[in-house]
Amino acid sequence: MTEEIDVAALHQFYHGLSELVGVEDMVKIYQQYKGMQITIPTHLYDRKLAAKRVxxxxxxxxxxxxxxxxxxxxxxxxxxxxxxxxxxxxx
Known part of the structure; x- marks a missing residue:
């Protein structure tokens, strides 16, 4: 499917995402989450789990x-x- 994608015509968000993770993975993310609002946590690590590790x-x-x-x-x-x-x- 990646050969069908016209990267130059992508929405700005998806264009940036494709540069970050590649077109194939961008398409996977699009298919999984299209139409959803996603909030990205500020911290990479879960607070409780990080506390245990610390x-x-x-x-x-x-x-x-x-x-x-x-x-x-x-x-x-x-x-x-x-x-x-x-x-x-x-x-």
Missing amino acids: ATEYNGHNQQFLARKYGYSQKWVQRILHENNQDKERG
């Missing part, structure tokens, strides 16, 4: 690294670690 991967010296890795602020990482320490103290 708590697991923290080594005492890598807050900034974890913040960058999961796309959250260093303050957020500190809060997660603090909450995790409080939970450990309670139980």
Whole structure:
């Protein structure tokens, strides 16, 4: 089907998408989501799952690294670690 697509005539959104992921994958996205409104989350990683990963991967010296890795602020990482320490103290 990609050989049938006139890329020059594509809607601006689909033209940009085809440049980003290729025409074939753009068509797959179009077929799956055409007509729908899609909201793209600001963060790539789910907040709850990232919090679990941060708590697991923290080594005492890598807050900034974890913040960058999961796309959250260093303050957020500190809060997660603090909450995790409080939970450990309670139980």
